[in-house]
Amino acid sequence: MIPQAFAYRRASSVAEAIAILQEDSGAKLLAGGHSLLPLMKMRLANPATLVDISGVKELRGIQRVGDEMVIGALTTHAEVAKHPLIRTHLPALAEAAARIGDLQVRNRGTIGGNLAHADPSSDLPAVAIAYDARLTVMGPAGRDVLAAEDFFLGPMVTALPDGQVISSVAVPIPASNTRSAYVKCPHPASGYAVVGVAAAVAVSADGTVEHARISVTGAADCAYRARQVEEALVGKTASLETVHEAAQYAAEDGWIGSDVYASEEYRRHLCCVYTKRVLQKVLL
Amino acid sequence: MEGSKCSVTLSVNGTSYTREVEARLLLVHFLRDELGLTGTHVGCDTSQCGACTVLLDRKAVKSCTVLAVQADGCEVTTIEGLGRIDKLHPLQEGFWEKHGLQCGFCTPGVIMTAAGLLDENPHPTEEEIREGLEGVICRCTGYQNIVRAIQYAADRTHQAEPEPVVEVAASAPTGAQDSLRQEGEDA
Known part of the structure; x- marks a missing residue:
């Protein structure tokens, strides 16, 4: 399958990408292309212009900044999955990234592209919500920060304003008494989450649940925060x-x-089963 | 709408090529139709089966899901660049010795996926090999002999590099075998 013809432009900076998006309303960003190109090959998406941002250096890399891990939007799933600081501080993110697609897909797919695409069965949205990640987005008026929790609005629909670019994802490093994990029931053919549940739960020294953030993906029209589960946990043994x-x-x-x-x-049944499993992993 | 033409320059199996291509041209078609390297196969064409896997800057990727223009400035290794007929790459030898194929259609993609896996993890466990093969589909073998073939290659590669520090630089072969021995990270 060959995508419909499009104009191809390469941006060398975020500012240039934003400028192209502003002047061409039919333009879409191209990073790893592993969400967009399959859609274009099936003619489900036919952008007039692709703006290739894969060469924008400022969008790459993983670093610790204070109490946060800041992950550049172009960082691949493979890079996230094997990064020592991510594995230590954000194990649920490393686990989820390591189980996206397959080896080849993880070498191309990017964290920013994945979140912007907002597939309702994607793994990362649940992890981003459970860790209370913040997305830095850049547009003509400058920089803005969006909470992952408010970012996913529906299938392939996000709060990212038109013509803006996700530049990085900042994930707060949880307190040392927090344990986190991600489990999923993968679709047997695609590997996408039929249901996936991410949990970050803090337990005090006396065994009481202090704090809990639980998020479910795959089950609904977009990843959501399971607030009623959280409420049923906090304050309990x-x-x-x-x-x-x-x-x-x-x-x-x-x-x-x-x-x-x-x-x-x-x-609904799977949501409960996989929530049990992830909570057993982090609490027991 | 007119397809925009772009100039791409990429190195394939150590040779540099420059071509004017339509932006929508997929890397797999560039390799097969522009360069005549038909060892890279088109299987499902939907990023599932992995028959089109090549190394792009030493990482295994599905070339049906990469535009040729995205590979501009990159190094591509295809099955044709992995070994020579008189000196097979350890993976090719492994597939021969362990009967890692039957019809052979998926084999180039499986071997290139395994090459990417061994580059990052030279001594994978059986479980890691099986996980690494998640992105390739073989309808003949049931995978068992593919796993054995990759284990064979991992053992051979291991034996072939006794003291990696100084000697490799002096005696490393050129091309893909070289890339399999290097450690480290692309930015």
Whole structure:
């Protein structure tokens, strides 16, 4: 399959990319291309212009800045998955990145492209929400910061304003008493999450859950924060009983849907099962 | 709409090529149709099967999901660049010795995926090999002999580099085998 013809422009800086996006409303950004090119080959997306930002150096790299890990938008899933500081401080992010697609896809796909694409079955949105990640976006008026929690609005729909560029993702390093994990039920053919659950939970010295952020992807029209699970955890003793009690609310905060692979009822069931599993990993 | 033409220059198996191509031309078609390197196969054409896998700056990628223009300035290694008929690459030898193929259609992509895997992880466990093969589909072998072939290559590559520090620089072969021995990170 060959994509429809398009004009190709290469940006050498974020400012240049923004300028092209402003002057050409049919332009789309191209990073690794692993979400966009398959859509273009199937003619589900036909942008008039592609702005290749893969050479923009300022969008690359992973660094610790204070109490945050700042990940450049062009960082590939493979780079995220193997980075020592990410593996140490943000294990759920490393786990999720290591399970996206396959080896070849992880070598090309980027964190910024993945989040901007906002596939409802993608792994990273759940992790970004559970870790309370912040997306730095740049536009003609300058820089803005969006919380991951408010970023995903629907299938392939985000709060990213037209003509703006995600430049980096900042993830706060959780307190030392926080444990985090990501588990998923992968679709047997595509590997996408039928349901995926990310959890970051802090437990105090006496075994009480101090703080919990849980996010579910795959099940609903977009990744969502499972607030009712969080509320059922905080203040309780970290126990199997608490896990079972809290996990039953896993599907309550999302707009759970059916498709050819999984019915709504089945997805709701999976939400609870995988929430139990991830909570057992981080709490018990 | 007119397709825009772009000039691309890339190194394929150690030779530099410059061509004027349509921006929408996929790397796999560039290799097959522009350069006549038909060892890279088109299987599913939807980023699933991995038959089109090549090394792009030493990383295994699916060339059906990369535009030729995205590879501008990069180094590409295809199956044709991995070994020579009189001196097979350890992976090619492994597939021969361990019967890692039947029909052979997926084989170039599987070998290039394995080359990328071994470049990053020269001594993978069986589980790591199987995980690394997630992005290739073989409908003949059931994968068992593919895993054995890659284990064979990992063992051979290991034996072939006793003291990597000084000697490699002096005696390293050129081309893809060279790239398989280098450590380190592309920016």
